[in-house]
Amino acid sequence: xxxxxxxxxxxxxxxxxxxxxxxxxxxxxxxxxxxxxxxxxxxxxxxxxxxxxxxxxxxxxxxxxxxxxxxxxxxxxxxxxxxxxxxxxxxxxxxxxxxxxxxxxxxxxxxxxxxxxxxxxxxxxxxxxxxxxxxxxxxxxxxxxxxxxxxxxxxxxxxxxxxxxxxxxxxxxxxxxxxxxxxxxxxxxxxxxxxxxxxxxxxxxxxxxxxxxxxx
Numbered sequence: 001x002x003x004x005x006x007x008x009x010x011x012x013x014x015x016x017x018x019x020x021x022x023x024x025x026x027x028x029x030x031x032x033x034x035x036x037x038x039x040x041x042x043x044x045x046x047x048x049x050x051x052x053x054x055x056x057x058x059x060x061x062x063x064x065x066x067x068x069x070x071x072x073x074x075x076x077x078x079x080x081x082x083x084x085x086x087x088x089x090x091x092x093x094x095x096x097x098x099x100x101x102x103x104x105x106x107x108x109x110x111x112x113x114x115x116x117x118x119x120x121x122x123x124x125x126x127x128x129x130x131x132x133x134x135x136x137x138x139x140x141x142x143x144x145x146x147x148x149x150x151x152x153x154x155x156x157x158x159x160x161x162x163x164x165x166x167x168x169x170x171x172x173x174x175x176x177x178x179x180x181x182x183x184x185x186x187x188x189x190x191x192x193x194x195x196x197x198x199x200x201x202x203x204x205x206x207x208x209x210x211x212x213x214x215x216x
Contacts, residue, residue, distance in 0.1 A: 042070025053112035074105035107216035
């Protein structure tokens with residue numbers, strides 16, 4: 001069985017990454033940072049590299065109290081559904097007639113949906129505050145590794161920011177689905193009606209892979 005560490009070892013042991021973690025520890029000591037320190041790499045913990053079938057790229061963790069979980073777009077079940085996540089569930093209902101009854105996307109991750117934010121941490125109430133920490137150098141590398149080492153992965157790029165990562169992905173080996181971001185500002189410009197869920201499962205079926213049960 002392959003592990004993330006095997007594929008990311010050089011990056012994790014590089015000087016810039018060590019510096020990133022050093023700065024991050026200070027941030028956690030001095031400020032309120034999300035998600036919890038132990039959940040920064042939750043996406044990697046729940047979705048092994050061997051199990052990755054789908055990659056959904058987010059930008060920044062939620063910056064409100066108790067929202068960020070370490071998985072892009074996900075919140076805990078006892079937290080009010082954020083607007084973007086609510087719109088994701090509306091598209092799921094319209095596309096596959098599935099009513100998602102809980103907010104947590106942990107079970108999607110366990111089935112092979114890698115929900116990765118480009119920047120893995122954020123200061124409370126300050127969106128984009130950790131962009132300067134060099135997280136994107138690391139997460140861009142992760143996306144490239146998945147593209148190079150895996151085959152027949154569905155990459156879902158929601159919005160212009162995620163679309164800027166397209167150059168990291170080998171289109172000959174993978175399916176790239178592009179649409180607008182599910183936020184209320186852009187959801188009617190393409191996200192509703194994008195059928196990202198049925199397109200994903202149809203592709204996985206074609207490639208003889210287990211489909212994702214998005215109801216979980």
